[in-house]
Amino acid sequence: MIEAKSITKFFSVINEKGLAEGLTAVLNVSLTIQDGSIVTLLGPSGCGKSTFLEILAGLQAPTDGEIRIDGKRVLEPLPSTRKEMEAYKRRYRFISPLANGVFRDRPKHDIAMIFQDYAVFPWMTVIGNVNFALKLRSAGKEKLSRAERNERARHFLNRVGLGGAEYKYPSQLSGGMRQRLALARALSVEPKIILMDEPFAAVDALTREKLQDDLLRLWEETREREFPVIMVMVTHDVSEAVYLSDEVIVFSPSPGSIRNRIPIDIPRPRARTDPALIDIQDRIFGMFQYDLNQESDYSI
Ligand SMILES: Nc1ncnc2c1ncn2[C@@H]1O[C@H](COP(=O)(O)OP(=O)(O)OP(=O)(O)O)[C@@H](O)[C@H]1O
Ligand SMILES: [Mg+2]
Incomplete structure (x- = not known):
């Protein structure tokens, strides 16, 4: 179950006069x-x-409110590069990480996201795209061998009708096939x-x-x-x-x-x-x- 509780998101933007201005993108969504x-x-x-x-x-991160999935709080991902870490420290400079639970309550929910524009990696083959997702996934969960990853990737590609297109690149696929690839990749990690x-x-x-x-x-x-x-x-x-x-x-x-x-x-x-x-x-x-x-x- 997903629960969104009073989610508000506020952006500050610079207007044409060069002044900072507030913009409420999402207001109190539950x-x-x-x-x-x-x-x-x-x-x-x-x-x-x-x-x-x-x-x-x-x-x-929402400006106000919280998201819970199966009762656990969803938080921003922890920084994985030095640059992200710098930005993270700047953002949370006034908040003790322990006080707001940033580090402790880290979620391990299985969420797959399909974006509109860059749903797949153009430099990887069809099967490479699915394998990559499986590799990331198995870093956190059960470890899959290379052969198991390949087998699972092929299974999901077949499910979406892309069997036979494994070694093509996304640029060689139609728009509909690319979206099916994105779907196969999302499903392959068996997200909730x-x-x-x-x-x-x-x-x-x-x-x-x-x-x-x-x-x-x-x-x-x-x-x-x-x-x-x-x-x-x-x-x-x-x-x-x-x-x-x-x-x-x-x-x-x-x-x-x-x-x-x-x-x-x-x-x-x-x-x-x-x-x-x-x-x-x-x-x-x-x-x-x-x-x-x-x-x-x-x-x-
Ligand atoms: N990072 C950001 N900084 C400042 N303003 C932002 C940022 N991201 C989104 N906005 C603003 O928040 C508002 C909501 O944007 P959002 O992309 O969520 O809309 P949307 O409903 O998805 O629109 P569309 O249907 O066109 O995709 C817009 O006014 C947008 O300009
Ligand atoms: Mg949009």
Whole structure:
């Protein structure tokens, strides 16, 4: 279970006059996400979705509030290079590490993140990308031999339909294949949580629908094992959100806070043309329209 408690993120930025100015990217977001569910975050551009997702992943620290996964607090990763250590010391100069638990309560949650732009490493082959993730993973957990890593990598590449493309480079793949590679890499480490920031934004509509179905199929498979995976996905696509999710979280325009939580209780497999789904889509479009011009053609 993921619990976000009153998350606020404040940035200071330099404005055109050269003066420091505050910007609230995320404002007081509280949210609970149950194991084995798919939740999408939907909202206008710049409302803080990516920022919130990175806070969930522990890649950014919230200004206020905390994230807990299975009751354990998520913290920023510890510095791994000297340069990061310098920055870290500067940031925490006034806080005793023991007092705020920075060092003690270090989380070991299994979170995989798929970024929109640089989801895979272009200088590694397809199988090299998956092997790399497995290598990082086995540093912290069970140790896998090279042969075991290769076997597991091939298994997950087959699952996403990339068997036979192992020794290609990402530049030789289509956009859809690259996203499937990112998915294989995320799944191969058997995470509890997969966070995705607009994973299908760069592919055409037909490929996108195919990828959505692949994603659902892979998610269903994890439900049969002992680790039902949580998927949290940022998207701009209302129909994608409604088709995939157990719950759609609609963010308000900046500063991002939760505008509505819309549970989608329609059993899977779902039909994209199901009137009940279309009805929910219309309600969400209505909310966006209302936020833009304070009136709407849809009842909300
Ligand atoms: N490191 C940063 N420093 C200063 N401001 C930032 C930083 N990161 C994000 N912001 C600001 O925070 C706000 C939210 O950004 P964020 O990237 O989370 O939005 P988003 O909802 O993901 O938008 P999009 O849908 O366009 O991807 C924006 O106004 C952005 O300019
Ligand atoms: Mg974003």
